[in-house]
Amino acid sequence: MSKRDYYEVLGVSKSAGEREIKKAYKKLAMKYHPDRTQGDKDMEEKFKEIQEAHEILTDDQKRAAYDQYGHAAFDQSRGGGHGGAADFGDIFGDVFGDIFGGGGGRGRQRARQGSDLRYNLELSLEEAVAGKEVEIRVPTLVECNSCDGSGAKKGTSAKTCSTCHGNGQVQMRQGFFAVQQTCPTCGGQGKVISDPCSPCRGQGRVEDTKTLSVKIPPGVDTGDRIRLTGEGEAGEKGAPTGDLYVQVHVKAHDIFERDGNNLYCEVPLSFVTAALGGEIEVPTLNGKVKLKVSPETQTGRMFRLRGKGVKSVRSNSTGDLMCKVVLETPVNLSNKQKELLSEFEKSMDGSTAKHRPKEQGFFDGVKKFFDDLT
Template identity: 45%
Template sequence: MPRDYYEVLGVGRAAGDAELKRAYRQLAMQYHPDRNPGDKRAEERFKELSEAYAMLSDPDKRAHYDRFGTAPGGGGGFADAGFGTLFEDIFENFFTGGRGGRRARAQRGDDLQYELKVTLEEAADGLETKIQIPRLEACEPCHGTGAEAGSSPVTCDVCRGRGEIRMSQGFLTVARTCPRCQGAGEINKSPCPACRGEGRQRSERLLQIKIPAGIEDGMSLRLSGEGSAGGHGGPSGDLYVLVRIREHELFERRGADLLCDLPVGFAQLALGTELDVPALHGTARLKIPAGSQPHQIVKLRGKGMPRLRERGHGDACYRLILEVPAKLSARQREALESFEAASKGQQSGPLLASFVERMKKLLG
């Protein structure tokens, strides 16, 4: 269960928008990861703060939370986007020229996607690597607050900190977002020069990531909170690392098994042999039993890919592809002719037996 959002921010249940924002800003600065490098608990606390603030600074979500004690479920549905919002949209657009003031407040940062190409060998072994992610980050000089160091925001003189203005039109009372402070309840008189009050800056971040052994092509890893920073104190989005596995020269992946087409000669199939075959790492010794048939699969147990969520490995599978020599030397021709002479009337095998059986049926 998540902690009580009011408790997280250290405010009472009646706290106004301005008080919420002040509490969040103060705590967020204290627990900001840039100020607490390597401190996991500070990072967790920072995420918790952002989540609590994102919830309580949204009037609809807060109302839901106050009533049910939980975050509103996904989907929203008609009740969330019902008459009130629609009505507000119309008047907000009418008064503020369509800038949608309320929406300019705490917004969650964008989710980002990064495509990482790996080799089959890397997918088999797992991989730790660094990736460079261009993203919006909380502005360092102002720690994402958007206010110049040493300055603090002042209460909005138009709405007196309420963030909204009530207007009476006949029997209707309409509340709309304050156009001066965009609903924040306070005004930033000295915006941070580095980010012009936005609280975010374009930046590139080097991230260490770990790809688990056995990952499959097209799988995504979610790095919570590693997307772009939120706007106006909102929480960060997530980063999705999409893993693509490059095609391998010799192996085709089938789940945890690997399949390789192995060209072999007739005599090798008939007599049986041992061959050095490619494996995922180097080579391996493969025993082909005498009397093997074309397209038969010979396996090296446990030499395939690791299983992602279980123990053990799949198999390396070698499909025996018969290759008939296109040219014969005099000695080879002689040897084959004497083999053919020795085989007269003795050719046998399940394929021939079945063929002869069916031919008999056909001819009656």
């Protein structure tokens, strides 16, 4: 009797993907499984045919051979029959295992990897800009030295679970349903520790505080993270260790504000220097520098000092320092100084538009506003 086309058996097209093929197989396998068909030989043969089609079409190499040569690619090695059929219990486990958590040996759970940790590190602006090496203490779970992380007492080892025979799963049957469940004896590990390590109580890890040296690169800013691979929590019973993430927070500065790689600051300016021009000292992170102020400078003007900002942590570019001058009104004046200022004010009578154009423009605008209302 000639075999049917495998694609026809599963009811899929020749261009069907693996996911579509598996979906069709599960649907048919549940319909024709012998536990449902109660010994019907024809249905049993139908199930074997479905299983064989699934086996071939979900293997890339076998599928390629079948697409090129058809059934002839496998007849010789299979002896012309439906060879290769697995036990019905295994197949049923595969069908339901994908739905309920895995079947057979594939359902065995691995020991959990250690958790990642986060450490919040606070830095001053100077430290963040220059970079430094800091020492931190991190409370965490580390590998138990007594058992080397195995969880078993020194000189002993874990043994294969007698309940699931190392599979980590047990099969529960209810009528024609077979459902895979985590083995209650070993918790899905496939092995049990009969003589656990005392210091770690069989967990393979203990609480401790690690002291680590962390190199902070120049230019970091609030929100940046530094990853220390393998410095997180130890995994269970020899599983991989998690990572430690050092989260940077830069404290507010008394003088500077940072925006990316640029720094901003306000610099007080006397009205005499603002009017006549001159040089003033302004602070930078590397000391004071001279800033030339042009005559007739108005309050709020921004001066840029190129290259006096922060060097980027991700490139060789360096930001600028932006200095905003703020005109400072003199205080605690003597009588003589007040007289001089009064004389100065009188000297500009009738010349407001010439000497204070913004003031003149403002009052002209106010006058026009009220004139328009009347």
